[in-house]
Amino acid sequence: MDPEHRALLRAHRLDLSGQLLVSDTIVPFLYQEDILTETQVEDIESQPTNTQKSLKLLDILPSRGPRAFDAFLRSLDEFSWVRDKLLLELRTRPGPSSTDVRRLPDSVLQKVPSDRELSRLASRLGAEWEPVLMDLGLSPEALFRCRSDHVLSTHGAVLAGLVQWRRSEGKKATAQRLLQSLTAAGVHPSVLEDVLM
Known part of the structure; x- marks a missing residue:
């Protein structure tokens, strides 16, 4: 996953975990698209609350390769307002090139x-x-x-x-x-x- 996409998911971590119901469509879609393994699906589904399921998914996604972010966006059909918000921020935020990073003294x-x-x-x-x-x-x-x-x-x-x-x-x-x-x-x-x- 691109550093820019990781940073976006990290920045909206709490927001996403509070709004998404991942069990219904998101996790099955990501499994179908070969983004999540069967073990990862079980790991997510074993979490006791919906918020914890969402957080577990957000922990796993960044390590699932270059297709993971686009597949995640496609899985948000029932949460179009969330997808629109993420896409809007991606378009408006400057990309993380080395010149954008504040250099630590x-x-x-x-x-x-x-x-x-x-x-x-x-x-x-x-x-x-x-x-x-x-x-x-x-x-x-x-x-x-x-x-x-x-x-x-x-x-x-x-x-x-x-x-x-x-x-x-x-x-x-x-x-x-x-x-x-x-x-x-x-x-x-x-x-x-x-x-x-």
């Missing part, structure tokens, strides 16, 4: 992120959190431990991984290093800028 890039900043970052990362932590140097065992220690909270698992990375790297655990791993995992730089600025 070197003083910010060289500092070690605080617990609060890491917590804010953890709440903004979706399905791409594992590739980010792997790129930062966490072992598969450490990732498994983060997941199993925080089974009910993705935020808790991500935060535990980020804190572990910062502890092991010390002064080398800078925002600059974090930015490199986020970029490698396809996360738009604006995510880190929102957290740090």
